[in-house]
Amino acid sequence: MKLLITGGCGFIGSNFVRLILNKYPDYKIINLDKLTYAGNLENLKEFEDNKNYTFVKGDISDNEIVAKVIEDVDVIINFAAESHVDRSISYDDPFLKTNIIGTHVLLKAALKHQKRLLQISTDEVYGSIEKESFTEDSNLNPSSPYSASKASADLLCMSYFLTHELPVTIVRSTNNFGPYQYPEKIIPLFISNLMDDKKAPLYGDGKNVRDWLFVEDCCEAINLVLHKSKPGEIYNIGSGKELPNIELARLIIEILDKGESLIDYVADRKGHDRRYSLDTKKIRALGWSPKRKFEEALKNTISWYTDNRAWWEKLKN
Ligand SMILES: NC(=O)c1ccc[n+]([C@@H]2O[C@H](COP(=O)([O-])OP(=O)(O)OC[C@H]3O[C@@H](n4cnc5c(N)ncnc54)[C@H](O)[C@@H]3O)[C@@H](O)[C@H]2O)c1
Incomplete structure (x- = not known):
């Protein structure tokens, strides 16, 4: 399998690239990353000389570069994002550009070249919940410019599935650490x-x-969704x-x-959202549970x- 990973030099993306390259010696990865303040080449230094790994510096909202890197891959996994809520409160322009326009550029390219897209989203799109937990069918009710931009991207993704039958899957994870x-x-x-x-x-x-999820458990859930999910599905991921x-x-x-x-x-x-909580029965039924x-x-x-x-x-x- 050949994967286009976007934002692979960030936190979850780099852990995911590590999991895939270690687990599947025959898989190939192109990592498209803009190297914002949050992107760090050191995170994947050990793979610099790996023949299955190619790094491309570029922006997911750049149609030309996306067109170049997408041609030859089977699946796009979009980790690239502006991800820090506090930054979105003081200046949100890059959040709208990367998280919404960037996802749109990926969707257009995926449609043109008939590729599958796995969108990495967040529990924050549902907003706060006092009691009980959100399921994948719950309404989106984001509070911050960050979560609103991620919710917008999710809606765009689903619209490409419903309108164009583009094979899109979304995962919404709780807070990662690691x-x-x-x-x-x-x-x-x-x-x-x-x-x-x-x-x-x-x-x-x-x-x-x-809800705190160890990053390697999150990456294993994303890997399961990559291999076992159906198009048009949304999966909540969380440890409980x-x-x-x-x-x-x-x-x-x-x-x-x-x-x-x-x-x-x-x-x-x-x-500030008071509580996030996800119902994760669906991903657990697919065969995942956190190991740590x-x-x-x-x-x-x-x-x-x-x-x-x-x-x-x-x-x-
Ligand atoms: N960290 C969490 O707890 C958490 C929880 C749920 C969902 N998520 C989602 O997971 C994804 C990854 O989160 P993270 O914590 O690893 O983020 P991060 O901020 O650590 O990394 C983001 C990466 O994206 C790259 N990037 C930013 N803008 C880009 C652009 N325009 N083009 C190409 N690359 C760009 C950065 O350089 C960086 O390498 C995000 O989509 C985020 O919304 C994160």
């Missing part, structure tokens, strides 16, 4: 700050709840490990053997950031 996550996101931010006895900034009352941010902060503090005085309560994020226990995966993630200080220090500076 190695190679840019240190602006809560887990690597807290780990790297606390390691240096710096404060961990916690929004509002710290009671916002997220729901945790208020304050408890997450306390766990990291405990593992790093630091004090709770390092928690810094800061003004809440605008439009949350506490163990968190400990391993903390060890990775401890062992790879040079990787994140450069990004924070």
Whole structure:
């Protein structure tokens, strides 16, 4: 199989490229990445000389470059995105350009060349839920410019399936954590700050709840969807490990053997969704469940950031 991975130099994309190249020695990957602040060639350095791996620097909203890289592949998996909610609150132009226009460019090219597209989306498109969990049929109700741009992309994807019968599949994942996550996101931010006895900034009352999924488990779910799903389907992915941010902060503090005085309560994020929660029966029926226990995966993630200080220090500076 030959895959076009977009955004493969980011957090989840690079973990997915690693999984595929290690698991399927005969698969070929083209990684199209713009190398924004979040894209890092170091994330896939070990594959630089791999004959099955080609890196192309480029923007998914550029029709010409997309036309060139798409011709010869079987499936496009679109990880490329502006992904940080806080950035979308202060300046959202790149979110609309990459997440909506970029996805549209991929859809048009996929239609022209009759390729399959797997869109990587997020639980944030459903918005906040007080009790129970969203299913794949729940209405979209995004709160931030980031989640609104991802919801727009999802709607466009489904419209290409319904109108043009383009084989499109969508996965909506909960919050990922693990190695190679840019240190602006809560887990690597807290780990790297606390390691240096710096404060961990916690929004509002710290009671916002997220479902935490280890990135390798997420990549395995995406791999299953790649091989086993039907066109036009949407799959929620999540671990079911729901945790208020304050408890997450306390766990990291405990593992790093630091004090709770390092928690810094800061003004809440605008439009901050209180709780995300997904019903994941559909992906579980397809044969997936997360392999790693949350506490163990968190400990391993903390060890990775401890062992790879040079990787994140450069990004924070
Ligand atoms: N991280 C999470 O917890 C999470 C959860 C659910 C869904 N998602 C989704 O998964 C995908 C990957 O997320 P991530 O956390 O790995 O993001 P990331 O920010 O770490 O990486 C994004 C990658 O996309 C590249 N990119 C950005 N704009 C581009 C463009 N116009 N053209 C080509 N490449 C471009 C960046 O250079 C970077 O390599 C995103 O679509 C995101 O919405 C992420």
